Amino acid sequence: MLVVKNLDVYYDKTEAIKNVTITVERGQVVTLLGSNGAGKTTTISAISGFVTPRAGEILYRGQSIRGKKTYEIVKAGIVQVSQDRDLFSDLTVMENLRLGAALKKNKGKVSKTLDHVFQSFPRLKERREQKAGTLSGGEQQMLAIGRAMMSEPEVLLLDEPTTGLAPLFVRRIAELLTSLRDQGMTMLLVEQNAPVAVLIAHYYYVLRSGKIVTEGKTESLPQNVNDFFVKYYI
Numbered sequence: 001m002l003v004v005k006n007l008d009v010y011y012d013k014t015e016a017i018k019n020v021t022i023t024v025e026r027g028q029v030v031t032l033l034g035s036n037g038a039g040k041t042t043t044i045s046a047i048s049g050f051v052t053p054r055a056g057e058i059l060y061r062g063q064s065i066r067g068k069k070t071y072e073i074v075k076a077g078i079v080q081v082s083q084d085r086d087l088f089s090d091l092t093v094m095e096n097l098r099l100g101a102a103l104k105k106n107k108g109k110v111s112k113t114l115d116h117v118f119q120s121f122p123r124l125k126e127r128r129e130q131k132a133g134t135l136s137g138g139e140q141q142m143l144a145i146g147r148a149m150m151s152e153p154e155v156l157l158l159d160e161p162t163t164g165l166a167p168l169f170v171r172r173i174a175e176l177l178t179s180l181r182d183q184g185m186t187m188l189l190v191e192q193n194a195p196v197a198v199l200i201a202h203y204y205y206v207l208r209s210g211k212i213v214t215e216g217k218t219e220s221l222p223q224n225v226n227d228f229f230v231k232y233y234i
Contacts, residue, residue, distance in 0.1 A: 001026040001186055002047070002078070002155055007056035009042050016042040017210040020056070024155065024188050029181045031189040031201035031218075035233045039210040040190040041083065044157045047188070048080040049073045060155070075103055077154035083163060085144040089133030093124055093143055096132050100150030110150070117146040120176055138169025145176065156180070156187045162196055174200060194225045206232045 002024040009016045017039040024030045032040045045051045047058055049070040058066045065073055088096055097117060101110045118125040121142045127135065132143055141161060148156060161177070162170045170193070177200050181187065191197035198204060198218040205215045206229065213232055222228050 003059040005057040008054045009046050009051055010054050015210055020212055022205055026186055027184045029187045029201040030203045031191055031197040032205050033194055034207040038207040040207055041159055044159055044190055079148045079151050079153035080157040081144050081148045083160040085140050087132040087140055087143060092129050092131055094128040096143055096147050097150050100147035113150055113152055117149050121146055138165045156185055159190045162193050194229045198225050208232050
């Protein structure tokens with residue numbers, strides 16, 4: 001469904017990722033693991049159109065999306081939830097959610113999707129008239145994911161969804177992503193928390209200094225995944 005082939009990205013003269021190749025099949029959850037600066041965010045930002053690759057190809061449903069505008073990629077069905085969340089802090093929860101469905105024409109279907117978001121995140125329903133900027137960090141992350149769900153994406157890209165959250169919210173976000181996985185949502189998950197990531201994902205890639213250094217099925221990993229990955233994070 002989504003294939004990245006031999007991708008190179010530079011920031012000015014600095015190489016961010018080199019010869020990165022990943023595949024995400026329909027209904028699969030793939031996680032990109034690695035330390036800060038490994039190239040994880042750059043990889044999904046290239047897919048979303050936020051950065052321009054110097055070389056390589058990005059294929060979505062067999063068609064190239066390299067060089068397309070971000071809004072075109074969103075309209076095609078790929079939506080990214082950034083680490084910064086990018087919420088409109090002065091708008092309410094409901095207004096932020098409705099903006100997520102701005103490209104949707106079927107208003108009846110939008111209402112049904114909103115019900116699904118509220119079922120997934122009851123706390124958002126409780127706070128639907130509250131301004132996004134007044135929510136806690138965990139609630140803002142819920143809202144960012146909920147807003148992405150409102151666009152009914154075929155592929156959901158998530159950049160560090162549990163970073164900086166209290167353990168209670170880490171569990172809640174992990175439960176939601178597991179539920180989306182079980183419903184057949186295709187996801188590419190960037191995460192530093194390896195135990196959480198491999199619990200959700202079917203397949204993993206580890207990046208180090210902009211290159212993929214190992215990959216495999218998560219079911220093949222040992223029970224103590226931190227010990228397994230530590231050599232790649234240093």
